[in-house]
Amino acid sequence: MNDYISTRDAHQSVSSKQAILNGMSPDGGLYVLPTLDQIHLDLSLICTMSYKENAVYILSHLLTDYTKEELKACVENAYANSFSKQAITPVKKVDDVYVLELFHGPTCAFKDVALTLLPQLMSCALKSTNQKALILTATSGDTGKAALSGFCDVENIGINVFYPYKKVSAIQYRQMVTQKGKNVNVFGIQGNFDDAQSQVKRLFLDEELNEYCAKQNILLTSANSINVGRLVPQIVYYFDSYKQLVLQGDIQLGDKVSFSVPTGNFGDVLAGYYAYLMGLPVEKFYVASNANRVLTDFLTTGIYDRNRDFIQTISPSMDILISSNLERLLYYASNKDIEKVSKWMQELNEKGRYQIDDDTLNTIQNLFACGSVDDENTSIEIKSVYDKTCYVLDPHSAIAYKVAKECKNRPIISLATASPYKFSQDVLKALGYDEENEWKAMDTLSKYCQDAIPTQLKELQDLEILHNKVIDVASMKDVVCQSTKEVFHD
DSSP, X not given: OOOEEETTEEEEEEOHHHHHHHSSOTTSOOEEOTTGGGOOOOHHHHTTSOHHHXXXXXXXXXXXXXXXXXXXXXXXXXXXXXXXXXXXXXXXXXXXEEEEEOOOSTTSBTHHHHHTTHHHHHHHHHTTSSOEEEEEEEOSSHHHHHHHHHHTTOTTEEEEEEEETTOSOHHHHHHHHTOOOTTXXXXXXXXXXXXXXXXXXXXXXXXXXXXXXXXXXXXXXXOSTTSHHHHGGXXXXXXXXXXXXXXXXXXXXXXXXXXXXXXSSSHHHHHHHHHHHTTOOEEEEEEEEOSOTHHHHHHHHSEEEOOSOOOOOSOGGGOOSOOTTHHHHHHHHTTSOHHHHHXXXXXXXXXXXXXXXXXXXXXXXXXXXXXXOOHHHHHHHHHHHHHHHOOOOOHHHHHHHHHHHHSOOSSEEEEEOBOXXXXXXXXXXXXXXXXSSHHHHHHHHTTTOSSOOOHHHHGGGGSOOOOOOEEOGGGHHHHHHHHHHHHHTO
């Protein structure tokens, strides 16, 4: 049975079920599978199976203490009726770029692919314990709603979501604050995403809080991509997009493809890298950033430096300066040198920056390239793609598309991570129309989009706001303590 270890201490070794329940390692590191690069999946088999069959096949190599039956049940429960497209994550050709649509789930964002499955995996893992789980999740916009939706009224699990107040889109805000469910709490935070995420990480390591929860038999865990159960389901759509291109006759089995991925926290592109380590033929990953170009600078220079101004953009899910999942890439790219990774993360914590060695940088640059796109050029790209192809991209997807268009590698798959309807006003503005009312903007945008307005977005307008608390970062610990009483004891 494969054990997961911490990126900072190989002695912190746990099963996949325990890694999912823990969220992150007690030493502050992230769980990784040391044998990941020894797993080689059968590509020709993948090309004969459905999305759900591939999910079971791929996850059975990564979550080895789950039985095949358990994984089948988890996958079926996650994907049976929750996606509007039969393919779950269809690929469309837009000009000379293949667009992988990841927004046909219940909350219209790519997070749905993992966050419909994570609750199933977590519930299954909890059955072998007598514990309850309280999930703490920071969100830059999309994770929050997807996690709330996935975990709503799941037995023995509560969830607290923290989002940066007035720094998410109007639709993202309403998606979160109208969420029903006896086990859910949503809080606006005075600060940005990094403030919320850093505090959540501190709470996981807070001895007093953990002791308080342990007395109640409650385990603190995460639904962010720092949780391996949230990360590994995303590997599936990389293989599935490759399968679609093979079956369409666009590539031959074994041909290399490239991917352009919009990212802030480095989770989505890391899932692609995991697919590559498991045998997916990849030429290059293009890491597409917005004006918060901390990843662009890192991939260019080998220096990670979060000591810079935080920029609020029209692609808020990427407004991040601390890319948590980068730690996992550093582990594999440094030849699994835990001492190095631990040192770099300590420097990041103490000084806000670190510089990796030349060998590790060369390893990364051989596979990863990058680009960043500011708001002005994001809007220009949305307009340009629409004028040429009648296809509408949301701001995050437009950034990935522009980076994909500008690179030489073909074939290339660009990830479309959210429905344009989630950012109707900004997309409409890019197309040349100003509309102050987000619901009118959505209606107007429907004249341009290929897909109709998703029902779950349309009905938001009439839903009651249930969560209106806004707190400072220092109060997060108090509200977590309070919610243990509300969720599990009332």
